[in-house]
Amino acid sequence: MKFPARRRFSPLRLYTLLLIAWLLLPIAVMIVFGFNDVHGKQNFRWEGFTLRWYTHLFAKPDLTTAALNSLTIAALSTAMATALGTPLGLALARHRFRGRGTATAVLFLVIACPDLVMGASLLSMFVTFDVPRGYPTILAAHTMVATAFVATTVRARAVSLDPSLEEAAEDLGATAWPRFRLITLPLITPGILAGALLAFVLSIDDFVIANFTSGTTLTFPLWIWASTRTGTPPQVNVLGTLIFAIATALAALAGIRGSRTQRKPASRAPRSADAVGR
Amino acid sequence: MTSPQAPAVELAGVAKTYRSGTTAVRGLDLTVHEGEFFSLLGPSGCGKTTTLRLIAGFEEPTAGEVRLHGTRVTGVPAHRRDVNTVFQSYALFPHLSVFENVAFGLRRRRVPRGEIAARVGAMLETVELTGLERRRPRELSGGQQQRVALARALVNRPRALLLDEPLGALDLRLRQAMQVSLKRIQREVGLTFVYVTHDQGEALTMSDRIAVLNDGRIEQVGTPREVYERPATRFAASFVGTSNLLAGEVAEVAAGRAVVVHGADGRIEVPVRGAVARGRRLELAVRPEKISLGRARPGGGLCGVRGTVTEVVYLGTATNYNVTTSAGADVVVFRQNAASADEVAARGDEVWLSWEPDHSYALETAR
Numbered sequence: 001m002k003f004p005a006r007r008r009f010s011p012l013r014l015y016t017l018l019l020i021a022w023l024l025l026p027i028a029v030m031i032v033f034g035f036n037d038v039h040g041k042q043n044f045r046w047e048g049f050t051l052r053w054y055t056h057l058f059a060k061p062d063l064t065t066a067a068l069n070s071l072t073i074a075a076l077s078t079a080m081a082t083a084l085g086t087p088l089g090l091a092l093a094r095h096r097f098r099g100r101g102t103a104t105a106v107l108f109l110v111i112a113c114p115d116l117v118m119g120a121s122l123l124s125m126f127v128t129f130d131v132p133r134g135y136p137t138i139l140a141a142h143t144m145v146a147t148a149f150v151a152t153t154v155r156a157r158a159v160s161l162d163p164s165l166e167e168a169a170e171d172l173g174a175t176a177w178p179r180f181r182l183i184t185l186p187l188i189t190p191g192i193l194a195g196a197l198l199a200f201v202l203s204i205d206d207f208v209i210a211n212f213t214s215g216t217t218l219t220f221p222l223w224i225w226a227s228t229r230t231g232t233p234p235q236v237n238v239l240g241t242l243i244f245a246i247a248t249a250l251a252a253l254a255g256i257r258g259s260r261t262q263r264k265p266a267s268r269a270p271r272s273a274d275a276v277g278r
Numbered sequence: 279m280t281s282p283q284a285p286a287v288e289l290a291g292v293a294k295t296y297r298s299g300t301t302a303v304r305g306l307d308l309t310v311h312e313g314e315f316f317s318l319l320g321p322s323g324c325g326k327t328t329t330l331r332l333i334a335g336f337e338e339p340t341a342g343e344v345r346l347h348g349t350r351v352t353g354v355p356a357h358r359r360d361v362n363t364v365f366q367s368y369a370l371f372p373h374l375s376v377f378e379n380v381a382f383g384l385r386r387r388r389v390p391r392g393e394i395a396a397r398v399g400a401m402l403e404t405v406e407l408t409g410l411e412r413r414r415p416r417e418l419s420g421g422q423q424q425r426v427a428l429a430r431a432l433v434n435r436p437r438a439l440l441l442d443e444p445l446g447a448l449d450l451r452l453r454q455a456m457q458v459s460l461k462r463i464q465r466e467v468g469l470t471f472v473y474v475t476h477d478q479g480e481a482l483t484m485s486d487r488i489a490v491l492n493d494g495r496i497e498q499v500g501t502p503r504e505v506y507e508r509p510a511t512r513f514a515a516s517f518v519g520t521s522n523l524l525a526g527e528v529a530e531v532a533a534g535r536a537v538v539v540h541g542a543d544g545r546i547e548v549p550v551r552g553a554v555a556r557g558r559r560l561e562l563a564v565r566p567e568k569i570s571l572g573r574a575r576p577g578g579g580l581c582g583v584r585g586t587v588t589e590v591v592y593l594g595t596a597t598n599y600n601v602t603t604s605a606g607a608d609v610v611v612f613r614q615n616a617a618s619a620d621e622v623a624a625r626g627d628e629v630w631l632s633w634e635p636d637h638s639y640a641l642e643t644a645r
Contacts, residue, residue: 164366164367167369168363169371171362172362172382172430172434174382175301182382
């Protein structure tokens with residue numbers, strides 16, 4: 001960041017630009033074909049510019065439902081996984097208890113297990129216990145996998161904390177709850193956020209596990225998969241573009257905030273007196 | 279300062295064995311007076327930090343009891359004990375500003391807002407950090423962080439301040455400057471300091487009294503002068519400063535002094551406490567700066583031991599002579615390079631070492 005700008009040509013610069021272009025190309029194609037004025041069923045050839053798909057974004061009710069399913073499942077599973085995974089990660093980092101090793105191994109297994117195996121075994125479990133497949137089973141499956149990710153990131157963050165921080169808080173008169181709320185929680189928040197972000201992305205992206213556990217419910221990826229046989233409508237590109245735009249905006253916001261706290265934190269602590277209120 | 283005899287911290291038969299089976303502290307009896315700068319000095323693993331944690335309330339003793347200002351505090355959690363700790367790692371809250379770090383304890387005790395601002399401001403002035411209120415700990419130098427940690431503890435006006443090697447992470451120059459300002463602050467606020475260190479120089483410089491700890495036990499408690507001039511045990515003698523250890527057989531005992539024969543012609547008089555049997559082997563110690571070098575056998579009741587100079591080390595302000603005595607003991611003699619800069623002896627010279635009988639001290643034999 002602080003290096004003087006180098007205007008000179010360098011192979012590294014060229015390589016970086018090519019790499020970024022290569023990574024962005026599929027996304028560019030997705031965005032461009034959202035403006036494609038297609039008339040047939042296939043959206044593969046450029047036929048002219050239109051905003052039709054943006055104005056008729058919700059013209060396909062089943063696509064809208066699938067997209068809403070995906071978004072709500074991602075949001076709900078992220079929320080639940082964060083609530084379950086955070087204490088789990090903290091406990092694994094802080095305390096030595098019977099079953100700690102087993103718990104760590106199980107978390108690792110959930111993360112390492114191929115989605116196909118996970119999906120297939122979940123399906124046989126739901127069938128065995130006669131659980132009807134649908135929205136709740138997708139939500140349960142995603143929550144389970146995401147919990148492992150949140151617990152792992154929180155644990156990694158919590159073990160890196162100096163244990164005397166909590167002792168210092170205790171020494172200064174803080175009981176258990178204020179110690180957690182004022183010291184531990186703010187310090188593990190980056191771990192919680194990283195885990196939550198992973199959970200959300202994995203859920204919204206998931207096809208394999210959902211395919212096994214969805215029953216007749218459709219999520220966004222499942223709907224697209226089903227549509228490929230007859231032709232994927234440009235609304236899919238538009239939805240993809242919008243999700244991408246929101247994600248980029250959020251990432252940019254986080255980046256700006258992050259760099260501001262690092263560069264001149266002195267300038268943004270005016271109301272810190274209230275931050276730690278009673 | 280209140281009456282100097284009121285005990286601020288008392289340990290009675292305190293022992294601590296961890297669940298893992300390691301025993302850190304093996305029965306300590308200690309009294310720290312009100313307003314005193316008291317150091318726990320010892321090598322790493324001697325139990326000094328555990329002792330501090332027992333006083334702070336982070337650990338509970340497995341035997342004995344801790345009393346703060348006469349009140350037994352066994353079972354009282356750390357957040358309800360009227361003492362504060364300065365941690366070795368400082369343990370500053372990284373997400374809070376300097377101001378909020380220092381104000382943390384006052385907010386927990388629901389001190390009114392205006393008073394918090396005033397007290398934090400005054401405390402930051404005492405530790406010379408005014409103007410850095412809004413900084414985060416990671417934007418401060420090591421010495422500044424150290425002073426924030428100190429201010430954060432002191433602002434609560436605890437009845438005793440516990441410091442766990444607070445200067446350990448600083449470089450030598452800063453450490454020496456901080457020693458002076460710590461002592462100044464302690465005098466200004468008139469507070470009881472319990473100070474843990476492995477640095478004997480630090481303990482000697484700042485303390486009113488020192489407890490020398492080894493392997494979970496107290497070896498000696500005394501003023502810096504007592505501990506340095508009259509080490510009670512072999513460990514205390516070797517851990518605090520440099521000591522020359524000499525041994526010999528007791529030839530006679532009279533008027534609180536024993537005469538010890540060292541080698542063929544060495545004769546050492548040493549003060550002893552209690553009865554010492556003739557013929558017993560006695561170990562004694564002499565500090566390097568108490569010994570004089572000479573060509574002839576000393577007279578006038580001085581102790582005298584013959585030896586050969588094995589090394590002469592020029593140090594600028596002083597010269598160290600390494601001498602091996604006729605009985606084979608290695609002795610270091612420290613001689614100021616005063617008016618005459620000439621070396622009094624060279625390598626290979628036969629010399630007589632001499633010192634006043636009161637400058638050597640008998641060591642308690644191993645427990």
